[in-house]
Each structure stands twice: as C-alpha cells, then as structure tokens.
Amino acid sequence: MKDVAVVGVGITEFGEKWNSSFREIFLNAGIQALEDAGVKGEDIDEAYIGNMSAGRFIAQEHVSALIADYAGLSEMNVPATRVEAACASGGLALRQGFLSVASGVQDTVVVGGVEKMTDVQSEQSVEILAAASDREWEAFYGATFPGLYALIANRHIHKYGTTRDQIAQVAVKNHYNATMNPKAQFQNKITKEMVKNATKVADPLTLFDSSPITDGAAAVVLVPAEKAHQYTDNPVYITGSGQASDTISIHDRNDITTIESTKAAAQTAYKMANKDQSDIDVAEVHDCFTIAEILAIEDLGFCEKGKGGKMVEEGITELDGKLPINPSGGLKACGHPVGATGIKQAVEITNHLRGEAGERQVEADVGLCHNVGGSGGTATVHILSREEQK
Amino acid sequence: MNIPRFWRKINNRYNLMGTKCENCGQTYFPPRNICPNCRREGEIVEHSFEDEIGELITYTIIRSAAEDHEKETPYILGIIELEENTRLTSQIVNCEIEDVEIGMKLKPVFRKLGEQSKDGLLFYGVKFSPIGKEE
Numbered sequence: 001m002k003d004v005a006v007v008g009v010g011i012t013e014f015g016e017k018w019n020s021s022f023r024e025i026f027l028n029a030g031i032q033a034l035e036d037a038g039v040k041g042e043d044i045d046e047a048y049i050g051n052m053s054a055g056r057f058i059a060q061e062h063v064s065a066l067i068a069d070y071a072g073l074s075e076m077n078v079p080a081t082r083v084e085a086a087c088a089s090g091g092l093a094l095r096q097g098f099l100s101v102a103s104g105v106q107d108t109v110v111v112g113g114v115e116k117m118t119d120v121q122s123e124q125s126v127e128i129l130a131a132a133s134d135r136e137w138e139a140f141y142g143a144t145f146p147g148l149y150a151l152i153a154n155r156h157i158h159k160y161g162t163t164r165d166q167i168a169q170v171a172v173k174n175h176y177n178a179t180m181n182p183k184a185q186f187q188n189k190i191t192k193e194m195v196k197n198a199t200k201v202a203d204p205l206t207l208f209d210s211s212p213i214t215d216g217a218a219a220v221v222l223v224p225a226e227k228a229h230q231y232t233d234n235p236v237y238i239t240g241s242g243q244a245s246d247t248i249s250i251h252d253r254n255d256i257t258t259i260e261s262t263k264a265a266a267q268t269a270y271k272m273a274n275k276d277q278s279d280i281d282v283a284e285v286h287d288c289f290t291i292a293e294i295l296a297i298e299d300l301g302f303c304e305k306g307k308g309g310k311m312v313e314e315g316i317t318e319l320d321g322k323l324p325i326n327p328s329g330g331l332k333a334c335g336h337p338v339g340a341t342g343i344k345q346a347v348e349i350t351n352h353l354r355g356e357a358g359e360r361q362v363e364a365d366v367g368l369c370h371n372v373g374g375s376g377g378t379a380t381v382h383i384l385s386r387e388e389q390k
Numbered sequence: 391m392n393i394p395r396f397w398r399k400i401n402n403r404y405n406l407m408g409t410k411c412e413n414c415g416q417t418y419f420p421p422r423n424i425c426p427n428c429r430r431e432g433e434i435v436e437h438s439f440e441d442e443i444g445e446l447i448t449y450t451i452i453r454s455a456a457e458d459h460e461k462e463t464p465y466i467l468g469i470i471e472l473e474e475n476t477r478l479t480s481q482i483v484n485c486e487i488e489d490v491e492i493g494m495k496l497k498p499v500f501r502k503l504g505e506q507s508k509d510g511l512l513f514y515g516v517k518f519s520p521i522g523k524e525e
C-alpha cells in the first residue's frame with residue numbers, strides 16, 4: 001500500500017447561498033483545491049464526490065457526471081463517482097480517494113463534498129434529513145433527526161448524570177471558535193443561557209443545540225506521498241483511515257449512548273496510523289447536535305464513557321485546551337452542508353497541520369477527522385499527520 | 391409513505407407482529423428475516439408482541455416535525471423495550487408531557503399514526519400508553 005498525501009485544499013464560504021447553484025458551489029471549492037496544489041485538469045486521474053441527497057434537495061441525480069462536465073473533465077473522460085452515506089458521504093468519499101491512491105491504481109485524485117440545502121422549505125429539509133434514519137420504523141412513527149439525538153441525550157443524562165449545561169457548553173465553544181473562521185456560517189458568540197432558552201426542537205435539544213441548514217462545498221487533492229513534494233513544500237499525510245457500520249436505528253443498539261461505528265472506525269484508523277488517542281493533538285468531530293460531540297469524544301477514546309460532558313465542562317476541548325475539538329466551529333457553527341462536512345473536516349485539519357489556520361491556529365502534528373452518517377449507522381475516522389507514516 | 395408500502399407491513403404495524411430466531415431465542419421488532427447472532431444458522435419464525443408490557447428506555451418531546459406529523463406536535467416519542475434487547479421507536483399517548491419518565495411501564499394501543507396532508511391518507515398502528523390509562 002502506498003502512503004497518501006494531501007497537497008491541495010479548497011472550501012467555499014458556508015451559509016445560505018441564494019445566488020449560487022449546486023454546480024457553482026462545488027466548482028468554487030474544487031478550483032481552490034487545484035490551484036492550491038498546482039494541479040492541472042490534465043493531471044487528474046479520478047474524482048470522488050460526497051453528496052447525500054441532491055435528488056431530494058435539487059431534484060438532480062447523476063451529480064458526479066454533472067460536476068465532471070462543468071469542471072471541464074468530461075472532455076478527458078475522467079471517471080467521477082458520487083458516494084453516499086447520509087451525513088458521512090464526505091468522509092466516505094475521502095476514504096474512497098485515499099484507497100484509490102493507496103492501492104497504486106491512481107496517482108492524482110480530487111475528492112470533494114457538496115450539498116445545496118436551501119432550495120427547499122425547512123419542513124421539507126426536516127423530512128429529507130429524516131431519510132438518514134430508518135424510514136419505515138423510525139421516521140414513520142414520528143422520529144425526526146433531532147428527535148433521535150434527543151433520545152440519546154436523555155438516556156445519556158439519565159445514565160451518566162450529564163448536565164444540560166455541559167451539553168450547551170459544546171455549542172458555546174463551537175460558536176466561539178467560529179468567530180475566528182471567515183468561512184463559517186455563524187461567526188457570533190453565544191451563551192449557555194441562549195442555548196437553553198432557544199426554541200425547543202426535541203427536548204432537551206433546542207435550535208442552538210442543532211447544526212443548521214447550509215449550502216457549501218469542500219475539496220482536497222490526493223497524490224502518493226512519494227510525489228507530494230512535486231506539488232508542495234508542506235504536504236500533510238493521511239496515515240490512517242477507518243470506516244465502520246452500526247445498526248441504522250438507535251432502538252436496536254444494546255447501549256443507546258454508544259456509537260459502535262465510531263469506536264470501530266477509530267480503532268481501525270489508529271492501528272493503520274500506528275497511533276492511539278493520546279497522540280491526537282486536534283480533532284474535527286461530528287457535532288450535528290451538541291450531544292453528538294460528547295458521544296464522539298467518548299467513543300474516539302479521548303475520555304471514559306460517560307465523562308464526555310465533564311471533559312467539555314473542564315475546558316479540555318477548547319481552542320487553548322489540551323485537546324482542541326472542532327476549531328472550525330464544527331457542524332454547529334461552521335455549518336453542515338451534509339455531503340461536504342467530511343471533506344471540510346479534512347481541509348480544516350490540513351490547515352492546522354500546515355500552520356495556515358489563521359487566528360484559530362492550534363499547535364498540532366497529528367489531527368483526526370470523525371464523520372458520522374445518520375444517527376451512527378456509518379462512521380469514518382481519518383488520521384492526518386505532518387510526518388509520513390514509517 | 392404510499393399505500394402499498396404501508397399495506398405490505400400492516401400485520402406487523404397493526405398487531406405488533408415481529409419475529410423470533412428459534413436457534414438463539416432472540417426476538418425482533420421491527421421484524422428481521424436474518425438473525426444477526428446466527429445469520430444463516432438462524433431459524434426465523436413469526437412472534438407476536440401484542441400482549442407485552444413495555445418499558446420506556448428513553449424519550450423526547452418532538453416540537454418540530456416533518457410534514458406528515460406536523461399536526462400532532464408536541465408529542466412524546468420514545469424507545470420502548472418489549473423483551474430483553476427487543477426495542478422499537480413509537481409515540482407515547484395518554485400521558486402529559488410533564489409526567490413522562492424513563493422506566494415507566496407501557497401497553498400498546500391502536501392509534502392514528504400519521505396523515506399525509508397531500509391526499510388526506512390516514513395511517514394507523516401501535517402507540518404506547520401508561521398502564522391503567524389505556525382506556
């Protein structure tokens with residue numbers, strides 16, 4: 001297996017992009033990544049695109065061909081593949097690109113993620129996102145996506161004594177980080193009181209516990225590590241990649257407060273990278289809802305099960321803490337264009353490892369990206385490093 | 391949800407008909423045709439949960455719903471354990487929002503499940519009620 005390097009990154013501003021179409025949003029990120037890498041269209045061997053539901057959001061399927069076409073790649077017949085696993089579509093696309101280069105089959109692979117969510121009404125988007133759960137046995141009975149995470153939150157509170165303030169603190173931290181991210185959807189500070197008193201969505205979660213509806217895209221360029229210095233003096237290496245499944249419905253899990261797919265994907269990625277959780281300096285984790293960040297830091301092994309709320313409360317996960325989590329502002333404040341999120345995480349971690357993260361820069365040699373589909377049916381974990389894997 | 395899609399699971403939805411693996415004894419609701427414990431060695435038969443008493447494992451109050459359930463908000467959504475490790479997601483009725491609590495005992499009741507506003511279709515199935523309040 002070849003080692004794989006990230007040599008270019010690109011990301012759009014995240015938010016409500018009324019004036020930009022799906023294809024324009026994607027191209028904006030893709031072109032930035034190619035320019036950053038200094039890669040020309042002729043050099044591209046293959047493309048993978050993470051996208052959850054263009055079919056429902058903009059009534060467009062076959063988006064891989066659409067994107068290849070408008071990127072000028074169909075002239076050269078470059079293969080392009082759409083990858084879908086709900087909100088983990090981006091993480092899966094990254095893994096497909098990684099495997100493609102690592103296998104030696106392709107040399108230069110562009111991996112992107114994109115979602116255009118604001119062309120539908122908000123009730124419709126609630127319905128579309130609920131398709132990430134089991135339509136027949138969860139959504140049909142009235143479960144919404146926030147509702148599923150609320151079921152997990154109440155069980156976590158019941159079982160471990162996690163407090164409402166600890167859960168709200170996740171949103172406060174992530175909003176603070178986003179004040180330093182010019183690409184973030186929300187660049188304003190909030191307080192715990194604001195989180196707790198916001199419009200209730202699914203008790204105990206409010207609107208401010210929830211990631212927003214977002215348009216946006218992100219892209220990275222991957223090449224074999226041995227060729228990375230042809231493109232950049234500052235390559236970042238993907239040293240570990242893991243993907244795993246759990247039951248699609250949370251009612252089928254022996255422990256409703258654990259996402260086994262996260263645990264399994266993390267173990268695979270740590271093992272491949274020859275690292276463990278203590279080696280991670282910074283992480284982007286999947287905080288689609290505040291409680292999800294608490295589950296993530298537990299299931300990735302950063303603390304004992306049930307102690308995630310305490311870890312947040314103690315400030316360990318803040319930007320100047322021992323283990324900064326979601327320096328971008330996370331899904332909560334940077335925004336969550338579902339198919340793009342997994343790639344955005346890789347862009348963010350790459351920027352930190354290169355020392356190019358601006359005001360929110362943290363000191364880091366090794367970073368982790370954690371992307372979850374639905375309520376945990378799929379998870380991916382990638383480990384990025386300044387040092388090539390030896 | 392269109393009519394054929396609803397209709398083909400109507401025995402499961404109306405009568406809480408699940409399945410059981412005769413090889414390991416594990417029961418399943420929603421029904422499964424493959425036992426995750428035994429896979430191809432499993433022996434799947436029908437198993438009714440109609441007379442089971444359930445226990446509430448966790449709950450939430452849905453304040454903002456998708457279109458088909460909008461008229462019902464706010465409503466209590468819960469995960470109910472029917473037998474050990476056999477759980478389903480449904481709504482809790484005959485219970486005030488402030489009275490719902492983890493661990494409460496519940497009985498299945500037949501109720502309207504949702505309404506497709508577009509063409510006025512009504513769907514029925516099983517929700518859960520606190521014992522003694524199922525009327």
Ligand SMILES: [Zn+2]
Pocket residue numbers: 411412413414415416425426427428429432433
């Ligand atoms: Zn079995």
